[in-house]
Amino acid sequence: MSKKIFAGVGLFLVMFFCRISLASHVSFEGQYWFPSLNGKVNITAGGISGTEINMKNDLGMRDENVPEGKFTWTINPKNKITLSYLWVEYNGNATITKSINYNGQTYAIGNHIISQLDLNDINIGWTRYFGNVKNAKFKVGLLLEARGFQLKGNLNDTTLALSTSKTISGVLPTVGLVFSVNPNKKINIFVRASGITAGKYGYFLDAQGGIKWLLLKNFYISAGYRTLDIEGKSDPDYAKIQLSGPFVVAGLKF
Numbered sequence: 001m002s003k004k005i006f007a008g009v010g011l012f013l014v015m016f017f018c019r020i021s022l023a024s025h026v027s028f029e030g031q032y033w034f035p036s037l038n039g040k041v042n043i044t045a046g047g048i049s050g051t052e053i054n055m056k057n058d059l060g061m062r063d064e065n066v067p068e069g070k071f072t073w074t075i076n077p078k079n080k081i082t083l084s085y086l087w088v089e090y091n092g093n094a095t096i097t098k099s100i101n102y103n104g105q106t107y108a109i110g111n112h113i114i115s116q117l118d119l120n121d122i123n124i125g126w127t128r129y130f131g132n133v134k135n136a137k138f139k140v141g142l143l144l145e146a147r148g149f150q151l152k153g154n155l156n157d158t159t160l161a162l163s164t165s166k167t168i169s170g171v172l173p174t175v176g177l178v179f180s181v182n183p184n185k186k187i188n189i190f191v192r193a194s195g196i197t198a199g200k201y202g203y204f205l206d207a208q209g210g211i212k213w214l215l216l217k218n219f220y221i222s223a224g225y226r227t228l229d230i231e232g233k234s235d236p237d238y239a240k241i242q243l244s245g246p247f248v249v250a251g252l253k254f
Contacts (some may be wrong), residue, residue: 024074024075025254026073026254027253027254028070028071028252029069029249030249030250030251031249032067032068032247032249033065033066034245035063035066035244036063036244036245037063037064037090037241038242039055039242040052040055040238041053041102043153044101044236046104047104048101051098051099053100053102055090055115058100059094059096059113059115059155060092060093061091061092061115062090064090066086066087066088066243067087068085070251071083071084077133079127079129080127081125082124082127083123083124084123084125085120085121086121086122086123087118087119089117089119090116090119091117092116093113094113095110096113100155102164103155103164103165105155107155107162108159108160111158112158112159113157113158114156115153116153117152119150120149121147122149123147123148125143125144126144127143128142129141130142136182137181138179138181138182139180139182140177140178140179141180142175142178143174143177144173144174144175146172146173147174148169148171149172150168150169151167151168151169151232151241152168153165153166153167172196174195175196176193176206177193177194178191186214186215187211187212187214188212188214189212190209190211191207191208192207192208201232202230202238203231205227205230206227208225208247209224209225210222210225210249211223211224218252218253219250219251221248221251223246223247223249225247226243226244226245228242228244229242229243
């Protein structure tokens with residue numbers, strides 16, 4: 001009896017994994033994003049009230065292009081798992097035109113400040129499409145993600161040889177929706193957005209839309225527009241980073 005049970009379980013597992021292997025595929029893609037930076041920060045420490053700092057206007061930070069790598073495992077037509085990593089470094093070089101209090105340090109008018117902002121975002125997500133999606137031209141799906149992020153800001157006053165830094169990091173669960181339209185076998189129009197709100201403590205939003213072209217059997221490109229909006233608050237401190245702009249993608253699927 002036990003042999004029959006083990007045989008039955010073994011047959012089921014073989015059939016299950018064969019089904020997955022026949023229906024599944026993986027893809028690797030690189031995204032190159034051209035966002036505009038809009039950022040403000042205010043950090044209080046040591047009893048010294050912080051000053052609101054505009055990263056561009058006050059620190060001279062410039063827009064930077066942002067790379068992202070992504071791995072996708074399409075388990076079957078209704079389910080897929082994604083893993084992505086995004087990183088960017090912003091640098092500023094300015095003679096400040098107002099007095100700045102940041103993280104307990106005071107930087108006087110006319111001082112020369114070299115600044116840096118690092119953003120790292122690692123994301124693992126699961127997409128589950130609704131309904132019968134086999135050969136469907138229009139699909140809607142639920143998107144669940146876990147986002148691990150780190151923001152690190154540094155100010156270096158070369159005039160007075162002062163330097164201070166602040167790091168904010170955490171893991172956020174996010175939820176969203178995915179919309180997909182396939183006019184034909186080679187073109188896919190997509191919109192996806194996910195985020196979370198924490199009330200007075202801030203929010204996280206990542207939204208993008210675009211068009212994907214399958215140029216060859218295993219090679220595709222896409223282009224679109226993306227917005228990443230992060231706001232964290234813990235009175236009196238806050239940080240708000242918004243990146244918005246077009247992107248291009250090249251990918252391989254197997």
